[in-house]
Amino acid sequence: MVVGMVAGEASGDFLGAHLIAALRERVPGLKFVGIGGPKMEGEGLDSWFPMEKLAVRGYVEVLRHFLEIHGIRRKLRRRLLAARPRLFIGIDAPDFNLPLERKLKRAGIPAVHYVSPSLWAWRGGRMSAIAKSVDKMLVLFPFEEPLYRAAGVPVAYVGHPLADLTSDEDGSAAAREQLRLSAERKVIALLPGSRQSEVRYMAPGFVQTAKLIAARQPGALFLVPLVSRETRAIFEEAMYDAGAAELPLTVLFGHARDAIAACDVALVASGTATLEAALARKPMVITYKMAGLTYRMMSRMATLPWVGLPNIIAGEFLVPEILQHEATPENLAQAVLNSLNDPVVNRRLPERLDQIRRLLRRDTAARATETLLPWLQSA
Structure with missing residues (x-):
């Protein structure tokens, strides 16, 4: 059959x-x-x-x-x-x-x-x-x-099957051990998307953002999980163009779930990866960039104030969204650092995100x- x-x-x-x-x-x-x-x-x-x-x-x-x-x-x-x-x-x-x-x-x-x-x-x-x-x-x-x-x-x-597969336990330690990362080091996951077209738009800004964060948060490490050789090549080209060869950044082939579990905060292109980060109860900054005409057309037809799945499900801005023209490296870097170092966010957000997991399981x-x-x- x-x-x-x-x-x-x-x-x-x-x-x-x-x-x-x-x-x-x-x-x-x-x-x-x-x-x-x-x-x-x-x-x-x-x-x-x-x-x-x-x-x-x-x-x-x-x-x-x-x-x-x-x-x-x-x-x-x-x-x-x-x-x-x-x-x-x-x-x-x-x-x-x-x-x-x-x-x-x-x-x-x-x-x-x-x-x-x-x-x-x-x-x-x-x-x-x-x-x-x-x-x-x-x-x-x-x-x-x-x-x-x-x-x-x-x-x-x-x-949602991602909710079924997400453990109730904090997987940070196991993920860091899997990726051979120090437990003390600040880790930032960069998830620029899975499609080649979106990685082309997102990668240059993500690399510049990582450079700013690295300068302001000494010792931070960046993880970039990518789904294919093509998207990896696009991201590495953006690093080369930005002169970012010395960045403390590791590109992973796959391992998105491990990268999210291991991180302290994630910078995520709007899409399913935002839900993965929410289910792992991680602070995040949601962003997206696309062709200007596409953005204008979609903005005119939008009926909700949010684009990220965690915010849509919650019905409020649980995590920051920085889109299109506002998605400058300076704005993204500051938002990531705020999420990384804000004790109030780190204390309150996990429980709110856990409600999403229970709803979808x-x-x-x-x-x-x-x-x-x-x-x-x-x-």
Whole structure:
């Protein structure tokens, strides 16, 4: 029995891998085809196209790659229609997956979308398109479920797997031992994103910020976990351009969770990594930069004052957000140092972030699997 599945970036690859493993436990013999990254391939997905081709964010950035992405979707649709999977699961990447899901649904292939587009933050007019594209929506956050129910879209809240995987114990000591770091040294994690396009925007500012922090916080060490050779090359090029070869900075291949657990504070590009830092109960500064036109368009359609997931879930500014033109190295460095050295923040924030973890911990893979089983067990 074939299941189609598409993820467009590292966070979706993580979700997809856990879902594949859970589905295989309940329905042995399933074959998974589509597009995914190394984690999904490690669980047995036959990925027909490189996932990195889809990892583009923002209007201007997508336009630059439109023909290539459109061509991949067209070829993928043909192969899926030929394979006739019992079920298709699109994981996040709504601009790629929703049009594909709509075509497959029209052809009689059930389509489930895993991870809601940010309707609660912007582009709320998409709900009608979603209703025509999916047979069910699996959402990660509790405030999303009533939005779909009100619109008549079948929905299930499944929680977030990162919350399931995060220990209740403080993992700082173990992570530092794993990375061979001193327990006394101040450690700052820099997470500039997973997509090549966003790392190009974020890396120069992150490097300059690290230089300022290093000058003001002697002995600080920086950890930079990156997901691919390509993103590592982009970041190292930014270091070279900034003359930052002497920075006390270690670039890691993967190990994002270890870097977050080991750090005293994180500077994080807005995205799933902010949730990872929140679940680890770490102080952080959230930032983001993108093409100016993209930012102006998104700002006009935004309906919430926050962009970072911890703040959105909490409904308040738990941690600082410094975006676009305000995201100068000086502003970022000062915010990181404030978070690093403020005893009030370090005392109060962990408990507030722990509330987020308790809210999202729902045994996600098992819940999602139960929701999908009727399609996979029917005759």
